Structures are given as C-alpha cells and as structure tokens.
Amino acid sequence: MRAAFVFPPKAGATYIPLGIASLAPYIESHVPDAEVHLIDLNIALWLRLASSEPEGSDLIAFTRGKTGQFLDPVQTSYYKKVWDRLRRKMTLLGEQANLYLATGEASGEFLSILDTQIEQILGFEPGLIGISVLFPEQLPFAAALARAVKNTLGVKGIDGVRIVLGGAMMSAMPATELLEAIPEIDAVVCGEGEEAAAALCLNRPHGAIPGLIYREGNTVRSNIKAQTLSLKQIPAPDFSKLPLYAYFNPVPVLPVLFSRGCAWRRCRFCAHNFSFSGYRKKDIRDFVAEMADYTRRLGVHHFYFADEYILPKDMDGICQEIMAQGLFVNFHILGKPTADCTKARLALWSAAGCRWIGWGVETGSQRLLDLINKGTCVGDMDTVIHNSASVGISNLGLMIFGLPTSTEADLELTMDFLSRTYNSFGGLTASAFVLFEKTYFARNADRFAMHIDEAMPLIYSNKKVVKSYRLKFREIAWDGSLRTPRGAIEVARWQQFRKWLGDTPFLELLPTEHYLIHVSSPEFHMKEPAQDVAEAESI
Structure with a gap:
C-alpha cells in the first residue's frame, strides 16, 4: 500500500516534524x-507565504544563513518584523480554515x-492518508484538508482511500466529537500510533486495529487501547524523507526522543502524558548511536530533546556516551531544578x-510548588539556576502564573525569586495557568475554588462543536461570586515588574531551534571548557 503521512499547518517554520518521521521506519519494517x-x-x-511577501525571499535567505549575519541581534530583530507579517497571514488563514x-x-x-x-497528496496516489496533528492550531487546517481531499476523491470517482488523523492532539480532545462533526475523517488514532499505522x-478492517476510533455507519466505535511497545521495538525516526534544508534554520535542528x-x-x-502509554526509555548507547547516525549521514550537529523529563542519572549516561564516542553535538533539554542537578553534573x-535547558520552575512560592506536587524546592532552584x-x-x-489558590x-x-536569579536566565516564559479535564485540579475544582464553565471549543462544523479537554473556568471568591482567573492578571503584573530588571533578553524572542543555534556559537557560549571537563570528570 502507498501511504502518505502529512504534517499540516500551523506550526513553526523552524520545526521538523518528529511524529511522521517516527512512523515511516516502523511501517516499513x-x-x-x-x-x-x-x-x-x-x-x-x-x-508560499514568504514568496508573496516583498521581503520574504530575504527572510528565507537570512534564516538559512545565506545572507547577512544570522547571529547578529540587530539583523535578527529586523527580519523578525518580516516574519511577524507572515505569522499574521498564517493566523488569517487559520480563520479561513474555520470559516470553510x-x-x-x-x-x-x-x-x-x-x-x-490536495495535488501534492493525491499525486502520490495513496491508499491511506494520515494527518498528524500536534498542536491545537493545526486542527482547523487538518479538518479542512480532510474535507477537501475527500470531496476531490468523490469528484474523481476514487473509492477506498482512508483518511485518518493522529498525533498528540487527538489525546487532548474527544475524538468521537471530531468524527461526528467531520464525516470526511474515517478514523482517529488516539495515543501512540505506530501499531495502528x-x-x-x-x-x-477498522474493528481489528487497536487504539482506533472509527465510524461504522452512523455509529462511532472505539477499539481497545493499543499495547505498550518497548522502545527497542521502534526504529529511529527517518528524517531523510523530509526536506531538512527547507526550514527557516541555517543548519538542521532535529528533535530526538530518549523516552x-x-x-x-x-x-x-x-x-502531557495523555498521549503516551507509560514511561519508557531507550538504551543509552542506542540513543546516542541514533544521534551519531544523523551526524554522519545527514550532517546534523544540533538536536533538541523532545522528552518531558530525563532523569539526571540518565542524562549523565547520555553525556558520558556522547563524550566516549567523540561526538560533537549541541543540544537542548527540559529539566527539573532539583538538588541532584549538582554543579559537577551540570558541568x-x-x-x-x-x-x-528549559527549567520547569513554575513558581517561586514553596507553598504552590508543594500544592502542584512539583517535587522541587525554591532554595535548590536558586542554586541550580546559578550553577547551570x-x-x-x-x-x-x-x-506558570495564577496557579490554583495563588495569592x-x-x-x-515568585517575583523575589526571579529578581534573585534574573541575571542567570537567558530568557523566561510567562504562561497563565490552564485547566485541563482529567487532571487533579479539574477533578477537585470545588476544593480549589474553581468553577468550571465549559470545555473550550476548537472547531465548528455541520452544526456541531468539537471541544478540547482544556476547560474554561472562573475563580470562586470568598463571598461566592465568580471572578476572572488570576493567571492573566499575574502575567501582566510580572511583565510590568520585569521592566525594572532590565531589557527583555534577546534569546527569549527566538524560536527553540534558533535559541539553540545562537547559544551554540562562540559568541554566546561563554564557559571555560577545560574547567568544565575537569568538573565533569569528577562525576
């Protein structure tokens, strides 16, 4: 069978899709x-949008490192304005997708x-079209594409082509609602998709595929969950099937997954765990061998680890293996600032x-850290951020601002903590607390003075609404009245306060891939290598 796996808009222009790159080698094996x-x-x-923008070709040449000085903040800021115009156009197209x-x-x-x-997809003459949806912003584009493809197939008199949606977003919404609203979608894969693909x-037949939710006549049926696969059973993602040098990066930056x-x-x-079937990790040597293969075969030296969280002892093993193999790479990880992230370990x-490292700090209040069960200590976070x-x-x-019961x-x-550590940060993100169905706080909303109004809508079609597991809520005041959640208010307070701490760091304005490329350069990487290696050897 011919199968086309599609990554639709809207995602960043720097992002190389890991999901469809992971499916291809598993299917082929x-x-x-x-x-x-x-x-x-x-x-x-x-x-396409860049080609219609007067300075679009200049933007592409700059972000690919063909012209100008990619690492120069002034030039980057200039081209960001051009890029922002493209972002606005992409947003307007998302509105058109919803209208359609x-x-x-x-x-x-x-x-x-x-x-x-449609021409690009059907030109391959696939019997299966899989559409991978990672972000909420992709859903209108994906659903519109499914409808348009199915309509075109009908006009051409082509039967038997199945259109299936998968990806992490399918676990963040009721798939049955999507199938009811968009009849052109034949099925949805919830959870990990290799076995179903x-x-x-x-x-x-649909009824024999674990993890599949599908339409049978006028009824939507759900199959049993797919078995949890060992990561040893899943081949390394194959990025060679993607146009690695088409993205808005001067060098490819590949997402990799250890666990x-x-x-x-x-x-x-x-x-975030709704789309995975429990925690599993790869063999460290196998994982580093994947990176080495991408370096040797594709010329890639920049990676970002897409893992939720890698244990410090596993990071030690990965780093020791990288050094043992003499592999020259630059990478980014997400981390939790705990006491076991010692200076020697970080070195x-x-x-x-x-x-x-993107550190899950969340708040500078120990009470709130304990409430959200983060497993971190404010004093340790101070030390870890400084040592890093x-x-x-x-x-x-x-x-995260406006956590439940925040005062x-x-x-x-939190502001005191950020003031103390501000000079040790290359950037900060400030998100308002978001409530999701099935989480501890959603199950105990009354206990934490939250009134849930409704699930947030994603798309409308056929007089039906498809909702997210994200919940719209208000806070319950001491007198029983309902008020706007504190999150947005606290974010605004922080943004006003941080002006006293200095200008917004340049790195904070960059997409993930560009952040990595900048801090990998000699101009930004200000450590003492010999000292770092000496400290590292003490591990």
Missing part, C-alpha cells in the same frame, strides 16, 4: 511492501492553497554539548 511518503505541508505553506469548516466557503487564496495541497497499511512519557508524572496540572552535561549558568549552560525559566503573597515570592 512491519509492512515490507508499503511505500511511505512524508509531506510537510506546514513548511510548504510558510514558503463552518460554512463551506473561504477566500480564493485559501481554496487555492487547499488545491495545491502499520495495521492500516496492512489494510486490516516516552514523564519520569516524574506527578504534577497535578499536567495533561558534565555542558562538556558533552548541552547548550540550554556558571558552567556555560543558558537557562530558560518556564513559569498576592505567592506572587511576591
């Missing part, structure tokens, strides 16, 4: 006669884009190529 084609419609649309789903009508530009996408390529799920898995606000990671910066690792602080005193503690 289990379905020998399968022909798998990967299509990144997201980057194709970015390139709700009314069947859209602008001539959007319909032309759909025609081009292979079964679909074997042309097995699935979260090693901690106890944060009471988190919904090892830095010496192996760790250039920046001192060994040459750039720190990005990931903050003025909690906000002051």
Whole structure:
C-alpha cells in the first residue's frame, strides 16, 4: 500500500516534524511492501507565504544563513518584523480554515492553497492518508484538508482511500466529537500510533486495529487501547524523507526522543502524558548511536530533546556516551531544578554539548510548588539556576502564573525569586495557568475554588462543536461570586515588574531551534571548557 503521512499547518517554520518521521521506519519494517511518503505541508505553506511577501525571499535567505549575519541581534530583530507579517497571514488563514469548516466557503487564496495541497497528496496516489496533528492550531487546517481531499476523491470517482488523523492532539480532545462533526475523517488514532499505522497499511478492517476510533455507519466505535511497545521495538525516526534544508534554520535542528512519557508524572496540572502509554526509555548507547547516525549521514550537529523529563542519572549516561564516542553535538533539554542537578553534573552535561535547558520552575512560592506536587524546592532552584549558568549552560525559566489558590503573597515570592536569579536566565516564559479535564485540579475544582464553565471549543462544523479537554473556568471568591482567573492578571503584573530588571533578553524572542543555534556559537557560549571537563570528570 502507498501511504502518505502529512504534517499540516500551523506550526513553526523552524520545526521538523518528529511524529511522521517516527512512523515511516516502523511501517516499513512491519509492512515490507508499503511505500511511505512524508509531506510537510506546514513548511510548504510558510514558503508560499514568504514568496508573496516583498521581503520574504530575504527572510528565507537570512534564516538559512545565506545572507547577512544570522547571529547578529540587530539583523535578527529586523527580519523578525518580516516574519511577524507572515505569522499574521498564517493566523488569517487559520480563520479561513474555520470559516470553510463552518460554512463551506473561504477566500480564493485559501481554496487555492487547499488545491495545491490536495495535488501534492493525491499525486502520490495513496491508499491511506494520515494527518498528524500536534498542536491545537493545526486542527482547523487538518479538518479542512480532510474535507477537501475527500470531496476531490468523490469528484474523481476514487473509492477506498482512508483518511485518518493522529498525533498528540487527538489525546487532548474527544475524538468521537471530531468524527461526528467531520464525516470526511474515517478514523482517529488516539495515543501512540505506530501499531495502528502499520495495521492500516496492512489494510486490516477498522474493528481489528487497536487504539482506533472509527465510524461504522452512523455509529462511532472505539477499539481497545493499543499495547505498550518497548522502545527497542521502534526504529529511529527517518528524517531523510523530509526536506531538512527547507526550514527557516541555517543548519538542521532535529528533535530526538530518549523516552516516552514523564519520569516524574506527578504534577497535578499536567495533561502531557495523555498521549503516551507509560514511561519508557531507550538504551543509552542506542540513543546516542541514533544521534551519531544523523551526524554522519545527514550532517546534523544540533538536536533538541523532545522528552518531558530525563532523569539526571540518565542524562549523565547520555553525556558520558556522547563524550566516549567523540561526538560533537549541541543540544537542548527540559529539566527539573532539583538538588541532584549538582554543579559537577551540570558541568558534565555542558562538556558533552548541552547548550540550554528549559527549567520547569513554575513558581517561586514553596507553598504552590508543594500544592502542584512539583517535587522541587525554591532554595535548590536558586542554586541550580546559578550553577547551570556558571558552567556555560543558558537557562530558560518556564513559569506558570495564577496557579490554583495563588495569592498576592505567592506572587511576591515568585517575583523575589526571579529578581534573585534574573541575571542567570537567558530568557523566561510567562504562561497563565490552564485547566485541563482529567487532571487533579479539574477533578477537585470545588476544593480549589474553581468553577468550571465549559470545555473550550476548537472547531465548528455541520452544526456541531468539537471541544478540547482544556476547560474554561472562573475563580470562586470568598463571598461566592465568580471572578476572572488570576493567571492573566499575574502575567501582566510580572511583565510590568520585569521592566525594572532590565531589557527583555534577546534569546527569549527566538524560536527553540534558533535559541539553540545562537547559544551554540562562540559568541554566546561563554564557559571555560577545560574547567568544565575537569568538573565533569569528577562525576
């Protein structure tokens, strides 16, 4: 069977899709006669938008390192304005996708884009079209594409082509609602998709495919969950099927995954684990061998680890193996600032190529850290952030404002913490607390003075609404009245306060891939290598 796996807009122009790159080698190893084609419609649309922008070709040349000085903040800031114009155009196209789903009508530009996408997909003559949806912003584009493709197939008199949606977003929404609202979608894969994708390529009936939710006549049926696969059973992602040099990066930056799920898995606000079947990790040597293969075969030296959280002892093993193999790489990870992230340990990671860490700080209030079950201590976070910066690792602080029961005193503690550590951060994110169905806080909303209004809508079609597991809520005041959640208010307070701490760091304005490239350069990487290696050897 011929299978086309598609990554639709809207995602960043720097992002190389890990999901469809992971499916291809698994299918090919289990379905020998399968022909798998990967299509990144997201980057194709970015390139199309750039071609219609007066300075679009200059932007592409700059971000690919062909002209100008990519590492120069002034030039980067200039081209960011051009990029922002493209982002606004992409947002408007998302609105057109929603209009198309709700009314069947859209602008001539959007319909032309759909025609081009359909031609690109059907030109491969696939029997299966899999659409991978990672972010909520992709869903309108994906649903519109499914409808347009199915309509085109009908006009051409082509039967038997199955359109299936998968990806992490399918676990963040009721799939049954999607199938009811968009009848052009034949099925949805919830959770990890390798086994279902292979079964679909074997042309097995929907009822025999684990993890599949599908339409049978006027009824939507759900199959049993797919078995949890050992990561030893899953081949390394194949990025060679994607246009690595088409993205808005001067060098390719590949997402890699050492583990699935979260090693901690106890944060009471988190919904990220819904798409995975428990925590598993790869053999360290096998994982580093994957990176070495990408370096040797594809010329890639920049990676970002897409893991939820890698245990410090596993990071030690990965870094020691990188150094043992003499592998020259630069990488980014997500981390939890706990006491076991010692200075010597961080020095090892830095010496192996760790250039920046996104730290799950969340708050500077110990009461709130304990409430959300983060497993961190404010005093330890102070030390870890300082030590990380001192060994040459750039720190990005990931903050959540307006956590349940947050007070003025909690906000002051957070601002105090950020004031103390501000100079050790390369950047900070400031997110308002978001409530998700099935999480601890959603199950105990009344206990934490939250009134749940409704699930947030994603798309409208056929007089039906498809909702997210994200919940709209208000806080319950002491007198029983309902008020706007504190999150947005606290974010605004922080943004006003931080002006006293200095200018917004340049790195904070960059997409993930560009952040990594910048801090991997000699101009930004300010550690003492010999000292780092000496400290690393003490591990």
